[in-house]
Every structure is written in structure tokens, then in C-alpha cells.
Amino acid sequence: MEVQLLGAGQEVGRSCCVIKYKGRIIVCDAGVHPAFSGMAALPFLDELDWSTVDAILITHFHLDHAASLTYVMEKTNFKEGKGVVYMSHPTKAVYRYLMSDFVRVSTAGSDDNLFTEAEMIASFNEIQSFDFEQEILLPPSDTSSASVRFTSFAAGHVLGACMFLLEIAGARVLYTGDYSTEEDRHLVPAKVPNWERPPDVMICESTYGVQSHEPRLEKEAQFTGLVQSILKRGGRVLLPVFALGRAQELLLILDEYWAEHPELQHIPIYYISSLAIKCMDVYRQYIHTMSPNVRAKFARGINPFDFKRQDSFIRPLDRGISKLNDRNPCVVMASPGFLTSGVSRELLEKWAPDPRNGLVITGYSVEGVMARTIMNEPTEIHALNGGAKIQRRLSVDYISFSAHVDYTQNSKFIDEVMPSHLILVHGEVNNMSRLRAALRTRFAERKNDVQIYSPRNVETVKLKFRGERMAKALGSLANTVPTPSTTVSGLLVSKDFSYTLLSPADLREFTGLSSSVIxxxxxxxxxxxxxxxxxxxxxxxxxxxxxxxxxxxxxxxxxxxxxxxxxxxxxxxxxxxxxxxxxxxxxxxxxxxxxxxxxxxxxxxxxxxxxxxxxxxx
Ligand SMILES: [Zn+2]
Missing domain, CATH: 3.30.310 (TATA-Binding Protein)
Structure with a gap:
């Protein structure tokens, strides 16, 4: 088996993983790199003849996993082949809004846009969607007899996010995508599925390397305490977030906290994102895929994602900051999370000089973006337009509400999966090498035979393994239990992915097949x-x-x-x-x-x- 990363190899961004086995080619994810724009943000697409691809599976709607899909479908030779694109129902629903927004944002002030809205919509209609845990059998290939199927499992992380268990001619690969095993207010955490046989290969995210997250309740208390103290000193709280993902979780936390604290209820919580407001319909629609907490509320007639309801303290705003009243203390949640442009950047520049104000960063920031730079608490920042220097006196805090696993969670999950080959992706080079070293030690101590790889972009990992196959003995052949090293002979009947061994006399009874001579x-x-x-x-x-x-x-x-x-x-x-x-x-x-x-x-x-x-x- 060959695994080649066209992106997310020793970096975070532009996830795109190519898996080749027995003449079948499956690609997991097609993202862009958030720190680059235009063509430079794409994965290394030229490394692959896209007309030979059997399927592209998208784990979730985040741009670094899905935003180069239109480019692949419309601007490479993918269309000349027979490849099929799959994503979960909620992912597909959000993807459409997110991509319209992506086209709009990347077209503004740039002639380097990757594709048009029309191209996005044309390819959108070709995408197949599935339910969690639904088993999908790929259409047969003209050039290979190997059959391919996949099943998706909830990955936590964001609405609709899944991991894929791929089976190509008996070889099993688990591709995790971004995942989280932590309980939260609205998502179902990732769990290791009950499978008959562990995967041979696990391709696993490593965003947080060997770092640890704080326990959830402590972190939430720290967050609400921090917000409250900024408001108390008469400041404004800026929460830069991605429109979709952790933002929904933070809104639920704040809404709940406000409900419990009447003294805060005169202070508005603004949520500025026309995109997120559009997508709230999707969130409302897919409540059945969410956590028991959300489903229980819904059963009592409360839709936690309906911020227009009477008892909600959240005020959604969909037209930038023009309608925002920020003369008095307030909380504003705005995108983008990286503070690279848009509303969150505009507010940062406006509020930075006032020491009463506070910035709370809650998500993972890639290298080179403002959200990362400002964590070093520089005395000045540069205005996006014109580059003028702005005094930075507002407080800067970082509380990780990341929806990615930390070291404890990741290593526990890997232990439970226990693959023979582990390929680390989606992590910055230092984080990844520390994780690799820590896992090596862990496996060596316990004498687990796991090969670990952390390939760079376009590097190909070649894996060798025995595709172990299991055949069930049926009928008269199963009357005697064989002892080790005895030979059992019978007819081997193969159907899709299962093998049955039986006596020719039992063929008709157990398989509906009959034997004949020519x-x-x-x-x-x-x-x-x-x-x-x-x-x-x-x-x-x-x-x-x-x-x-x-x-x-x-x-x-x-x-x-x-x-x-x-x-x-x-x-x-x-x-x-x-x-x-x-x-x-x-x-x-x-x-x-x-x-x-x-x-x-x-x-x-x-x-x-x-x-x-x-x-x-x-
Ligand atoms: Zn993600």
C-alpha cells in the first residue's frame, strides 16, 4: 500500500491524503492552507493523475479539509475519470454556505481566486452524501478487481465531522481527520468503533502533539471568570472564532452562564457572522446527530441553536459592525478566528489601545497569523490597511477550547485502535516529532509492534503487510473443531468482503449456489x-x-x-x-x-x- 500526503504533511492545513492499494486510489480530504492564498494555498495536486481516482472522501467542512474540492472537481482531470465524491449530510449542507463565503472572501481584492461560485455549485450537485455508520460500497473499477468500501464514524470536532474506516481488498485503513474524544455541550465525541479486526493502518491527526488540554469544567470556569472580570473593569471582550465549530459551543456556554447570572444579563453578547447565522438552520436541522444534552433540551421544546428565542442572551448580527453598539461593556464573538482580516480584525484594531478591553483566543492558530503573533503580547500591532502602528494595551489570554484531541486523548485512542502502521498527519513539525518520540517510547515499553511514520508533503510511505483474511467454516465442515496445524479443505466462497469455507455438498444449502460440471x-x-x-x-x-x-x-x-x-x-x-x-x-x-x-x-x-x-x- 502507498500513502502519499499532498498536504498536511508536517504542517497544519490543506489536508489531502492519497491511498493507493491493488489498483484502487482513494483520496481523503481536499483542503486549502489558511496561511496562504490563491494557488499557493492548494495541496500539491500535480502529483496525482486525478482521472484515476476512485473516490474522494471529505471528513468535515473546515476549509483546510474541504476548500480545494471544487478546484479538484472542476479544474483538474478528475472529471475525465469515474471518481465519486462523498461527505456526510450535515457536512454537505454547511459546505455549500461555507464555500459561497470562501469564494466571496477570496475574490475580494484578489485576482488570484481559485474558482467561481458557479463552478462551486456545478460540482456541489455531484457530491454524494451519507449517514454516520452507513456502509458505502464503491462502484467497481474498470482496471482493478479489488473492491472498496468505507464506513464513517462520528469524530466529535464539528457538526457532521467523521472519521473513515476504509477497506480496500481486505486491507483496513482508519483515517481520523480532525477529531475530539471530549464530551461537550453539542457534539457526540469520537469513540473507537466495535470492529471485528483492528485496522492495519491508522492515519491520525497530531495538531496538539504532546500538549494536554485542561479538564473541561475547569477550562469553562476559567473562561467565564475571565470574561466576567474584563466586563467588570468596564471593558469589551473580543472572542475571535471560526464561524462554525467551537463558536457554537462557546455560545452555548455563555448563554447558560448568563442565564445563571442575572447581574450580567444587561450586558449584550453579540455574535457577528452572516455565514454562521445562515448555517444555524443546518444546526437546527441536524439536532438528532448531536449530544444527548442538546437532544434532551430539544425534546423539552427548547432549541439551543435558536438564538432568536425569548430567553436567549445571544444577539446575532449579520451586517458587520455597523449595527454594533460598543460604547459600553459587551461581549463580541466574530470571525475569522485567526484575526487575519474581516470583522474580528477590525474590532481588534479599534479596541487594542484601551487597557480595559480583553482579547480571548480560544482555538488553535497556525504560524504566521495575527492570532498567533499577538499571543506574545507585543506592545504594538500593525493595521491591516496602511500598516500604521496601533498601541496594544488590551489584555490577551489564551484558553484552548480546541476540538482536537490532546496527547492523553490521542494516545489513548491510538492504544485502543492498535494498528500495525501509524501515519501522523496534520501537525506542525515540532509537535509531530515530539508526539512521534513519545509514542515510540510508549510502544517500546509495552513491546507493541507499531511502525510510526510522519511523512513530509509529496513523500510516499510504502507499507507492507499481510492482508489477513478470515473465512468462516459452515455446515458439515464445522462439525469438528480443527486443532492447530490441521488442514481444513473445502470450497472457499468469496462474496464482497466475507469468505466462507464449506463442503461442496453444503454449497446449495448455505450459499444458494450450486455446483455444475462442464x-x-x-x-x-x-x-x-x-x-x-x-x-x-x-x-x-x-x-x-x-x-x-x-x-x-x-x-x-x-x-x-x-x-x-x-x-x-x-x-x-x-x-x-x-x-x-x-x-x-x-x-x-x-x-x-x-x-x-x-x-x-x-x-x-x-x-x-x-x-x-x-x-x-x-
Ligand atoms: Zn477541522
């Missing part, structure tokens, strides 16, 4: 005598008994397998039951018979047999 018959013109044929065959196979068949034809049975019959005065028939050995014997019989006429021995034999018929001129 009788082969070859007819030949006979120009020599029957006796001569017999003489030649005996010369080759030894003494042959002559008998008669049901129709009374003279018959010679050769090696108990092939019958040579005299069916007419000048016609021979060769008959046998088709099979590998029988066919070979029949071939040799045929060669002998066809060679009779031209053989010098025939002339000699004919002379001996019929001396009286010959004309003697002397």
Missing part, C-alpha cells in the same frame, strides 16, 4: 483407421481398454479422464469434464491424435497391418 467435446475428422488411433494412444499412455458408450460408439478411456470415441466412420470425438488437470490431459490426447497422420511411425504400422493389400510392382 463437459467438453472436441470433434475431429478421421483420415486414418481406428486401430491406428488406438495404437498411437497406447504408445503414449500404455494399455488402454476399449469399450462402448451409451450410444454404442467405440470408446477409449485415457487416464480415467478423457474419452476418445469413434462417432462416425470418418469422425472422432474427444470428451472430458472441464478442469485444470483434465484440460491438460485432453490437450495432450489431442496433440497425439492430430499428429498421427504426419508421423513416420504411422506409415510403418500401416505397412505391417495391411501387407496383402499393397501393390507390388516387382
Amino acid at each position: 463437459l467438453q467435446r472436441q470433434r475431429l475428422a478421421l483420415s486414418v483407421s481406428w486401430d491406428l488411433v488406438r495404437w498411437h494412444l497406447e504408445g503414449m499412455y500404455g494399455k488402454i481398454a476399449q469399450g462402448k458408450d451409451a450410444e454404442g460408439h467405440l470408446t477409449l478411456r485415457i487416464m480415467e479422464t478423457v474419452d476418445v470415441k469413434l462417432v462416425d466412420k470418418h469422425e472422432l470425438a474427444i470428451e472430458w469434464v472441464g478442469g485444470v488437470t483434465n484440460d491438460m490431459i485432453a490437450d495432450s490426447v489431442l496433440a497425439v491424435v492430430l499428429g498421427i497422420e504426419g508421423s513416420p511411425a504411422s506409415v510403418k504400422k500401416t505397412t505391417e497391418d495391411h501387407p496383402h493389400n499393397h501393390h507390388h510392382p516387382h
